[in-house]
Amino acid sequence: MQSSSITLSLTIWVPILAGVLTLFLNSERQKDSARWVALIGSILGLAVAIPLWTGFDNASSAMQFVERTSWVSRFNINYALGVDGISMLFVLLNSFTTILVVIAAWEVIQDKVSQYLAAFLIMSGLINGVFAATDAILFYLFFEAMLIPMFLIIGVWGGPRRVYAAVKFFLYTLLGSLLMLAALIYLYNVTNGSFDISDYHRVPLGMTAQTLLFFAFFASFSVKVPMWPVHTWLPDAHVEAPTGGSVILAAITLKIGAYGFLRFNLPIAPDASHALAGFMITLSLIAVVYIGFVALAQTDMKKLVAYSSISHMGFVTLGFFIFNAQGMEGGLVQMVSHGFISAAMFLCIGVLYDRVHSREISAYGGVVNTMPKFAFFAVLFGMANSGLPATSGFVGEFMVILGAMKVNFWFAFAAAITLILGAAYTLWMVKRVVFGDIANDDVRALKDLNGREMLFLSILAIAVLVMGIWPQPFTDVMHSSVDALLKHVATGKLN
Amino acid sequence: MIQNKLALLAIPLLPLLGAVLAGFFGRALGRTFAHSVTILGVTGAFTLSCFVFQDVQAGQAFNGAVYTWLVTDGIPLQVGFLIDSLTVTMMLVVTFVSLMVHIYTIGYMAEDEGYTRFFAYISLFTFSMLMLVMSNNFLQLFFGWEAVGLVSYLLIGFWYKRPTAIYANLKAFLVNRVGDFGFLLGIGLIFAYFGTLDYGTVFSQAAKFKDTLIEVVPGWHWALLTAICICLFIGAMGKSAQFPLHVWLPDSMEGPTPISALIHAATMVTAGIFMVARMSPLFEMSQTALAFVLAIGSITAFFMALIAIVQYDIKRVVAYSTLSQLGYMTMALGAGAYQAGIFHLMTHAFFKAVLFLGAGSVIIAMHHEQDMRKMGGLRKYLPITYFTVLIGALANAGFPPFAGFFSKDSIIEAIHMSQTPGHIIAYYAALAGVFVGGLYSFRLVFFAFHGKERFHDDAYGHAHDHAHDKHDAHDKHDDHADHEHHGLAPGEKPHETPWVVTLPLILLAIPSVLIGWMAIEPMLYGNYFIDSIVPTDTMAMMKKEFHGAWAMVTHGLMTPPFWLALGGAATAWYCYILKPELPAKIRAAFAAPVKLLEEKYYFDRFNDWFFAAGARNLGRGLWKFGDVTIIDGIMVNGTAKLIGWFSGVARKVQTGYLYTYAFTMIIGVFGFLTIVYFKLR
Secondary structure (H helix, E strand, O other): OOOOOOHHHHHHHHHHHHHHHHHHOOOHHHHHHHHHHHHHHHHHHHHHHHHHHHOOOOOOOOOEEEEEEEEEHHHOEEEEEEEOOOOHHHHHHHHHHHHHHHHHHOOOOOOOHHHHHHHHHHHHHHHHHHHHEOEHHHHHHHHHHOHHHHHHHHHHHOOOOHHHHHHHHHHHHHHHHHHHHHHHHHHHHHOOOOOEHHHHHHOOOOHHHHHHHHHHHHHHHHHHOOOOOOOOHHHHHHHHOOHHHHHHHHHHHHHHHHHHHHHHHHHHOHHHHHHOHHHHHHHHHHHHHHHHHHHHOOOEHHHHHHHHHHHHHHHHHHHHOOOOHHHHHHHHHHHHHHHHHHHHHHHHHHHHHHHHOOOEHHHOOOHHHHOHHHHHHHHHHHHHHOOOOOOHHHHHHHHHHHHHHHHOHHHHHHHHOHHHHHHHHHHHHHHHHOOOOOOOHHHHOOOOOOHHHHHHHHHHHHHHHHHHHOOHHHHHHHHHHHHHHHHHHHHOOOO | OOOOHHHHHHHHHHHHHHHHHHHHHHHHHOHHHHHHHHHHHHHHHHHHHHHHHHHHHOOOOEEEEEEEEEEEOOEEEEEEEEEOHHHHHHHHHHHHHHHHHHHHHHHHOOOOOOHHHHHHHHHHHHHHHHHHHHEOEHHHHHHHHHHHHHHHHHHHOOOOOOHHHHHHHHHHHHHHHHHHHHHHHHHHHHHHHHOOOEHHHHHHHHHHHOOOEEEEEOOEEEEHHHHHHHHHHHHHHHHOOOOOOOOHHHHHHHOOHHHHHHHHHHOHHHHHHHHHHHOHHHHOOOHHHHHHHHHHHHHHHHHHHHHHHHOOEHHHHHHHHHHHHHHHHHHHHHOOOHHHHHHHHHHHHHHHHHHHHHHHHHHHHOOOOOEHHHOOOHHHOOHHHHHHHHHHHHHHHOOOOOHHHHHHHHHHHHHHHOOOOOHHHHHHHHHHHHHHHHHHHHHHHHHHHOOOOOOOOOOOOOHHHHHHHOOOOOOOOOHHHHOOOOOOOOOOOOOOOOHHHHHHHHHHHHHHHHHHHHHHHHHHHOOOOOOOOOOOHHHHHHHHHOOOHHHHHHHHOOOHHHHHHHHHHHHHHHHHHHOOOHHHHHHHHOHHHHHHHHOHHHHHHHHHHHHHHHHHHHHHHHHHHHHHHHHHHHHHHHHHHHHHHHHHHHHHHOOOOHHHHHHHHHHHHHHHHHHHHHHHO
8 A cells, every 4th residue: 555556546547548549449430349448448447446445444544545756856746646535435436437428428429439438538537636646736737637528528529509618617717727726836835845735734824825725726626516606617518518528527527626625725724714614605505505496497407407416516515614524524425426316317318318309308298108217217316316315315415414503503404405495406307307198209209228228327326325325334434534634624724 | 022133124124125026026027926025025014013012012122223324423323223112003003004005905906007016115115114113213213204205205196197196296295395304404403412313312311401592593592402392393294294284195195095095194194293202202391392283283183174174075085184183193292192192193093094995995986086076875885885984984083982082082181181381272173173073074974975876967077187276287288188087987886896995994994993992091091101202291190080991981972072073973964964955055155264275275375376486486586697697697708708808909909910010019119218218317
C-alpha cells in the first residue's frame, strides 16, 4: 500500500489506453470490435479498481495507495495519487458506471461508434484522476481535461441545441476555473512552493485569505454540483446530451463538485467554511425546495430528472455544511446513491427515447401495458428517487435530515419537504408515463426491454437495493476520513 | 421459540419469499403456483406467530438486533425485533386477516389477468406490515411504515388502466408522505436529543427529558416530548387517515376489494394506532400531545361517520365507517386508554374485514356493481354473505354482545373518565358518533339486502363512475371505456359466491362475535399488556368499574351508547324499510347540508385547488420566472450578450485595413509622447 502501489495509476490509465485503442477501430466494419474492446476495457477498468475496496484500511484516515513521482521539478509539481475514505468510493463508482454506459451504447449508437466509446473511456480515466490526484496541479489538469470528452460527447452526439448547451456550460465553468487556478497559485506561494494538497490543509491562513480562497473554490465547485443559482446549465446539458452523456454527467461529474468542497473548501478554509455555513446551507435548502417545485413543472423527462438531481445534490451540500458525522457521511452516501439512481433514471429515459424518440412526458402514457418489465424498473427507480426506505435513495437523505435536526429544527424541516416534493414530481411522472391506458400508437408499438437493457437495469436495481438494505459497508469506509476532516474543520486554522 | 432468532426472522421472510416467487415466477409457473406459494408463506407466518403468542403468554419476550444497518458517529442503527404482547397481538391480527384475504382472493380475482401479481403484492404487504410491527427501533418502524405505503400505492393502482385508480394511488402516496414528513421530523428530534433510535433506550430515558424545552420558533418554548409526540402523531394521521389527512382513504377504494379489507381497514391503516400505543411511554408525558390526539380523533370519528350516511357506493360506506372507527381508536389513545385503542383495533380488524369482504362478495354477485341503489333484497340470494355482513354491522354499530360493543363501549367509557383536556367535548362527539354509526351500518344492511329488488332499475347511473367524476378534473380520459361492463344482465339474478369467498367471511365473522367477550378482561384489565404499554390513570379508574364481561353486557343495555346505536338502527329501518320514499325527501329538504356531505366538506376540492394545482403553478412560476427569466435571461445570456456587445465594439477597431492601423498607431504615439512630455516637464 506504500509508494510501490500502482493501483490508482491503473484505474486512470487502463481506461485511457483502452479508449485510445478503441479510437483506432474506427472503420465501419470494425464497429463490433470497437464495442468489445471498449467493454473489455471498461470491465478491466473496474477490475483494477477492486483492490481499492478489498485492500482499503478502514481504520486509517490517511491517503492510501499513494504514488508519488516528480513531474515538473522546477515548480515542484508531482504526479501524486492517493485515495482516502472520501474519494475511494467515487473511483469505484466511476469505473462501475463506465461499464454501464458502454453496454447502454451497444446498439443505440451507430454513428462514430469508436469515437463515442473512446470518449467515455478516456473520460473515465480522467475522472478517476480527479478523485485520485493529491497534487493540486495534477488535480486541476484532470479537472479541466475531463471536460473535453464531455464537450465532445454533447457536441457531436448531442441534440439540436447542443451548441447553446455547450456554450452555456462553458460560460459557467470558465470563471470558476480561473479563480481556482489563482487560488492554487496563491496557496503555492503561501506554502513556499508546494502543490501538495495536504500542505494546503495544514498551512495557517487568516480569515480574509480563507474567505477569498473559499469563494475562489466555491466559484468552481458550486457550478459543478450544481448549486442554486448556478444550476441552469445542467438541464440544458442533459437535454442535449446522449443517454450515456447524461448518465456520466449526473452520476459522476456532479460528484466532482461536491468532492471539491470536501477536498479544498473545508480543509483549506475551515474557519471561513464555518463562517459561511449559513450561506451554504441556505443555498442548499433553496436547491432542495425551490428546485423541487421547479421539477414539478417540467414536461420533459430529462429536464425533470436533471432538476431532481440538483435537488438531491442540495442534500449533499447541506450535509457537508452542518458539520457533523451524520451530515457529512449522509452527503457522501447520497452522492454514491444518486450515482446509481440518476444513472438508472437516465437509462430508463434512454430506453424510451430509443424507441419513440421523444422525451416529452405527454408523448407517453400506459407504457406498462406494452412494457411490463420496463414498468417494474421505472417504478423501482422512481421509488428510489423518492427516497423510499430499503433503497439507496433513503439512506443519504435520512442521515442528512438526522444531522440537520441536530443543528436546527428548520434545516431539517426544509430538507424533509423533499419527502413530499420528491415523491410528487417523480411519481407524477411515473403515473403519466407508465400507468394508464395506452395513450397512442407509439406506445402501442413499444417492445419490452431486451436482454441488454435488462442487464444494465438489473445491475443498477441490485446496487440500489443492496445499498438501501445494508449501507454499512459503504459508511464504514468513510468513518475515519470523515472524523478526521470534521476534527480538522472544528479545530480551525486561526490559532 | 421466541428466543430463536431464526424462527422470528422466518415470520416476515416467509411471506416475502412467497411474494418474490409469485412475483417473478408467477407468470411462468401459473396461478395455482402463485396462490399456493403465497398462502403457504402466510400460513407459515401465522403458525409461527401462534407459537410466539404462546411464549409471550408464558411471560417471555424478545428484544434484539438482527443486523446492523449502519453505524454513524459510533451510534449503531439496527434492524431488530421487539416481541412482546403488543407486537404479538398485531402479528396475529395481521397474519390471520392476511391469510383470510389470500384465500378470499382466489375467488375474488379469479377472472383478473393480474392474478399472480396481486398475490405477490399482498404477500409483500404482509412482509412489510410484519416488519413494521415487529421492529424494536424507529428506523425499522419507518422502513415498514413506508413499505406498507408502497404496497398500498401499488395495490390502489392495481388496475392501472383506470385513470381514477392511478389518480387515487398517487394521492394516497403523497398524502401519506405529508404524514411521513412529520414522522421523520419526530424521529429526527428523537435522534438529536436521545442519540439513539432504539425503543428501549428512548423509553427508559424519556423521563430525563420531561422538562426539556426547545425553542423551535424564537421566543416560543415547547416541551421537547410534546414536539416529538405531535410530530410522530402527524405520521399516524397520514397512515391512519385522521382528519385532515384522511382524504386518501375513501379514494383508496379504487383498489380491489380484498385489499380494501386487508390494508385499508384491518391492518395498514391501524399502523398509526399501533405506533402511538407503542410510544405510550412518550405520549403519557405530554398532556398537550394527548389533547391534540383526542381532538383529531373526535373530529374524525364524528364528521367522517356523517359522510357515510349519504354514500351510495357500498364500498365507500364501509370506507367512511372505517375512518370513523379509526377516529374512535385515536380517541382512545388521546384518553390515555391505549389498551382500549388496541382492543378496538383488533375487534375492528375482524368485523371490518367481514364488512369489506362481504361488500366484495356482493360486488362479485352483482358483477362489479357497487351502487346500492341497484341492489336491494339481496338477502334471499346471498344468505351467507347477508348473515356475516349483519354480524359485521352489529359489531360495527356496537351492539352487545358483539365484539365491537366491548371495544367501543370501553373507549367511550375511557374518554369519559380521562383527564385529557377537552375530554368532555370528545365524549359527546363519541356518543353522537354511535348514533350515526348505527344509522349508516344498518342503512347499508337494509338498503342492500332488504327491500325491493332494484337490480335492473336504470334510474341511477353507476355509482362507480359517478363517484369519480368529481375529483378527476385533470384526467380527461374516458372513464367508461376501461371498465368491463358491470351489473347484472337483464333478467339475471345474483347468486351466492363460491366457498373460497364465503369461508373467510365465516371465519372472520366468528371472532367478530366472540373476540370482544373473550379478550376484554385480559387485554384491558388483566396483565396482558403489562410489558408493552404503560399503565395509566384512565385504565386504573376503568378497572374499578369493571365487573366482568357479562356484567358489562347487562350494564351496557342501560347506557346511552346502546340506545343511541339502537336509535340509529331504528332510523335506518324507518327510512329504508318502512318508508323507502323518505330518504329522497330528506335529501331534497336538506339540500345544502347533504351537498356538504356529498362533497366531503370540500376537502378534495380545496386540496386539488390549493395544494396540487398550487404546487404545480408555483413550480411553473419559479421555473419560468426564476430560472428562465432571471438566471438564464438576465444573468447568463446577459453576460453572453455583454461580452458579445463588447467584442462587437472591439471588433470594429480591427478593420483589417493597413491605414486604419497606421493611423491608430500615429495617434497612439502622439498621445503617448504628449503624456511623457508633460510628465517630464
